[in-house]
Amino acid sequence: MPEDFAFTINGRAQTIRTEPERTVLEVLREDLGLTGAKYGCGEGRCRACTVLVDDKPVLSCVTPVKKIQGVVITSIEGLAQEDKLHPVQEAFLAEGALQCGYCTPGFVLQIVSLLRHNPKPSDEEIFDWLNPSLCRCCGYPGILRAVQRAVAAGKEAQ
Amino acid sequence: MNCHEESQPDRHELRESPRYRFEVSRRGFIQSLGAGLLICVQGGQLWAQQARGGQRTIAARLHIGEDGVVTVLTGKVEVGQGARTQLAMAAAEELRVSLDKIAMQMADTSMTPDDGGTYGSRTTPANVPEVRAAAAAARELLLETAAKEWGVARDVLKVDAGVIVETSGGRSLSFGDLAKSVKLAEVLRQRVPTDITLRKPEEWTVLGQPTVRLGTRDIVTGTHRYPSDMRLPNMLYGKVLRPPAVNATLKSIDMNAAESGENLVTVRDGDFIGCAAPSTFEASRAVWALAATAQWDIPPHPSSAELFQYLRAHTQSGGEGRRGGRPEEEGAVDEGFKAAAKVLEATYEVPYIQHVPMEPRTALAAWGNGAVTVWTATQRPDGVQGDVAEAFSLPRESVRVVVPDSGGGFGGKHSGEAAVEAARLAKAAGRPVLLQWTREEEFMWAYYRPAGLMDARAGLDDQGKLTTWQFTNYNAGGAGIGCPYTAPNRRIQHVPCDSPLRQGSYRALAATANNFARESFMDELAEAARQDPLQFRLAHLENERLRRVLEEAANAFGWAERRAKQEPGVGIGLACGTEKGSFVAACAAVRADAAKGTFEVLEICQAFECGAVQNPLNLRAQVEGCIIMGLGGALMEEATFENGVITSASLKTYTVPHLRDVPVLDIVLVNRPELPSVGAGETPIIAVAPAIANALFRATGQHLRRLPLRLKT
Numbered sequence: 020m021p022e023d024f025a026f027t028i029n030g031r032a033q034t035i036r037t038e039p040e041r042t043v044l045e046v047l048r049e050d051l052g053l054t055g056a057k058y059g060c061g062e063g064r065c066r067a068c069t070v071l072v073d074d075k076p077v078l079s080c081v082t083p084v085k086k087i088q089g090v091v092i093t094s095i096e097g098l099a100q101e102d103k104l105h106p107v108q109e110a111f112l113a114e115g116a117l118q119c120g121y122c123t124p125g126f127v128l129q130i131v132s133l134l135r136h137n138p139k140p141s142d143e144e145i146f147d148w149l150n151p152s153l154c155r156c157c158g159y160p161g162i163l164r165a166v167q168r169a170v171a172a173g174k175e176a177q
Numbered sequence: 178m179n180c181h182e183e184s185q186p187d188r189h190e191l192r193e194s195p196r197y198r199f200e201v202s203r204r205g206f207i208q209s210l211g212a213g214l215l216i217c218v219q220g221g222q223l224w225a226q227q228a229r230g231g232q233r234t235i236a237a238r239l240h241i242g243e244d245g246v247v248t249v250l251t252g253k254v255e256v257g258q259g260a261r262t263q264l265a266m267a268a269a270e271e272l273r274v275s276l277d278k279i280a281m282q283m284a285d286t287s288m289t290p291d292d293g294g295t296y297g298s299r300t301t302p303a304n305v306p307e308v309r310a311a312a313a314a315a316r317e318l319l320l321e322t323a324a325k326e327w328g329v330a331r332d333v334l335k336v337d338a339g340v341i342v343e344t345s346g347g348r349s350l351s352f353g354d355l356a357k358s359v360k361l362a363e364v365l366r367q368r369v370p371t372d373i374t375l376r377k378p379e380e381w382t383v384l385g386q387p388t389v390r391l392g393t394r395d396i397v398t399g400t401h402r403y404p405s406d407m408r409l410p411n412m413l414y415g416k417v418l419r420p421p422a423v424n425a426t427l428k429s430i431d432m433n434a435a436e437s438g439e440n441l442v443t444v445r446d447g448d449f450i451g452c453a454a455p456s457t458f459e460a461s462r463a464v465w466a467l468a469a470t471a472q473w474d475i476p477p478h479p480s481s482a483e484l485f486q487y488l489r490a491h492t493q494s495g496g497e498g499r500r501g502g503r504p505e506e507e508g509a510v511d512e513g514f515k516a517a518a519k520v521l522e523a524t525y526e527v528p529y530i531q532h533v534p535m536e537p538r539t540a541l542a543a544w545g546n547g548a549v550t551v552w553t554a555t556q557r558p559d560g561v562q563g564d565v566a567e568a569f570s571l572p573r574e575s576v577r578v579v580v581p582d583s584g585g586g587f588g589g590k591h592s593g594e595a596a597v598e599a600a601r602l603a604k605a606a607g608r609p610v611l612l613q614w615t616r617e618e619e620f621m622w623a624y625y626r627p628a629g630l631m632d633a634r635a636g637l638d639d640q641g642k643l644t645t646w647q648f649t650n651y652n653a654g655g656a657g658i659g660c661p662y663t664a665p666n667r668r669i670q671h672v673p674c675d676s677p678l679r680q681g682s683y684r685a686l687a688a689t690a691n692n693f694a695r696e697s698f699m700d701e702l703a704e705a706a707r708q709d710p711l712q713f714r715l716a717h718l719e720n721e722r723l724r725r726v727l728e729e730a731a732n733a734f735g736w737a738e739r740r741a742k743q744e745p746g747v748g749i750g751l752a753c754g755t756e757k758g759s760f761v762a763a764c765a766a767v768r769a770d771a772a773k774g775t776f777e778v779l780e781i782c783q784a785f786e787c788g789a790v791q792n793p794l795n796l797r798a799q800v801e802g803c804i805i806m807g808l809g810g811a812l813m814e815e816a817t818f819e820n821g822v823i824t825s826a827s828l829k830t831y832t833v834p835h836l837r838d839v840p841v842l843d844i845v846l847v848n849r850p851e852l853p854s855v856g857a858g859e860t861p862i863i864a865v866a867p868a869i870a871n872a873l874f875r876a877t878g879q880h881l882r883r884l885p886l887r888l889k890t
Contacts, residue, residue: 037456038458040458041456041458042458045456045457045458048406049414049456049457050456052408053399054399054402054403054405054406054408055398055399055400056399057403057405057535057536057584058405058537058613059535059536059537059616060616060827060828061615061616061617062616062827062828062829064827064828064829065535065828067535094399095397095398095399096398096399096400098398098399099398104394104397104398108397108398111393111397112389112393112394112397113389115387115388115389115390115393115794115795115798117257117390117393117396117397118257118258118259118390118585118798118799118802119256119257119534119535119536119582119583119584119585119586120257120390120393120396120397120401120582120584121257121403121534121535121536121583121584121585122535123396123397124396124397124399127397146836146837149836150835150836150837151835152835152836153535153828153833153835154535155533155534155535155585155587155806155833156257156535156585156798156802156806157801157802157803157804157805157806157809157834158798158801158802159801159805159834159835159836159839160801160839160842161798161801162836163836
């Protein structure tokens, strides 16, 4: 039976009434018009569905909506501040670090989360963190270049 | 490549026919025919009467707006390969405008030309020159028009950054201003001249520059709408009932198990059963309720464990040469083998693998006045228009197919299953319906790259020279089946087989399978001839372009020095090939532990040449992407199946390359500005697997003749 769920999404308070077993991904995409998080596998193995929940990456395709009562969600649509892109988005744009781009929102949010916890990750830490994320165009070298650019931009900012 | 092949660039593309043909009421048919005629008049169907590839008017290819923005119309789609950006660059180059003044209108059958599907690496060699010719012709007509307006000679005017200026430094007029005063659409309603001069690579200012994909900002902010992101007011989400096995047929079902209501539509039309509801969750729940009552017939079906014996035992006759059937033959093959000092033979195997595009098949369909519009991801918008028209017995004009930039193709989206299914659900619902396949549905119901079996046999003379070459490919296909090496006697054959799974095109088609077999076998021959694999190849290679990439890769990799100093457990190998007019060579280094049966790829150095480079940034991305995707087929990807069920129908059981699988990459992009540009999205995949297999032989002494590569312990 449908239940009420209240949470914050991209800085806005939101209440929805829906089946508790529906995935967060489906609710974002079908009920809230937020299509930036993508369906890629439905089994939490490609990370195209990544959103940030209370600043941590969550795989929305395997997370039921009942788990997000009262949390703060950031989806890719909420990352840029008005017209100002997040440095990780800037880095993807500058490097042209995408081909089809379907995995990009998930990668961007995973990298944002990594750099928030660890602004100067080693290559090993980057590899560990990003290895589960899938880019089927196999644009990993470009994505790595974007991460390194974002890390360098962060260092400059300090 | 001979002329006959050039004229049939897509001859090896494989197509699966549509699954469904729905019943139509007589009344519905007449209504839709009427609507179709209406659209035909209203939409103009600019291209309907023009044969594909025939001469077209400039106006049908380009529109110049009063804001100075030039809209380029093309039937090509963007699936990540870079067509949008490259075609915009082509138009900007010839029109002499900046890239931001170009808008691309791609793949909408109601307004864009049938440019022949997006496959076969054809955009660069075929579509780019068409767009450039139309843009160059438009530039000349704009200059003539301005000269007439001003009453001056054409040759005192030039175009600079979208502005027509008098070379004396007098008047100037932007394209937008010209569009305000003159009906440019009429001026441009002329055929593109066949003798138009295009700007030479040394003059290029837009082409040849590293250029980031257009629309990247929308992608990084999540605002780009992929086909699966399309939404319409009042729409529903669909779900289709799938059989439990690929060859199952329905015996019975209780269609009342899911109750139809205002917010749930259930459809049965022949073999098609599906539901539509306000959410995918509800539609899925309804389909599961129906599925629980279904009874199926599941006849026996071969398993992947017996695949290669099955293919050999189920050959098809018919066709000829590389398309299947009789072999192509030169010289005297049987005599060549009799006279040879050494004869070697070996059989190579490749399994079914899948494209696994990040965005599974998807479509949003909306009906109105008996006509249907479908937003979908396909590499063949005009083909899918035909598939939908056929399924619903509609005239083509009553079907509009729109392809927003999509989440990956790799040859896997030639078909229109989701479009037909969404259209059927939308028709029943009387509301728009969006359908997105699950990953599991992709693995079960999308087509696979064909599995293949390659028999190679060759004869060497007593000098270690190749005299005789015989190569037979079972099922995989004819692409890249030719032998680039000199051998006077040759017999080459592709034998089609009954395929246990649906199969179709894949990046580079069968060239990956054929190059794996041929290039692995070349190393076996080099060993038999007691020659270095590089020197053995060069001794049999006349093609200057293929020799060049082979030498470039070998030099960058340090082949000669690394062959000289052998490290324990480390092996190096190389391979080369040509396909679709471009040339590739790869060197690989591996570290193997033969006792444990494990190995890792340390490094791949690849040289690639596709004529004059048009977008070096995207070229690098395509080459890197091909190498890493090629690692998947070489090292890990393999579809398994049993009793009609795909047992690898998840990313847990079917693994594809991740970040940690990427070895050290050294890419050599060989720019040949003096040569025509050809496509680059496919050929860089073909040399990866054999280079690694050859390196593993060097490291372990094992000849691995089956993909994915596994060491024997």
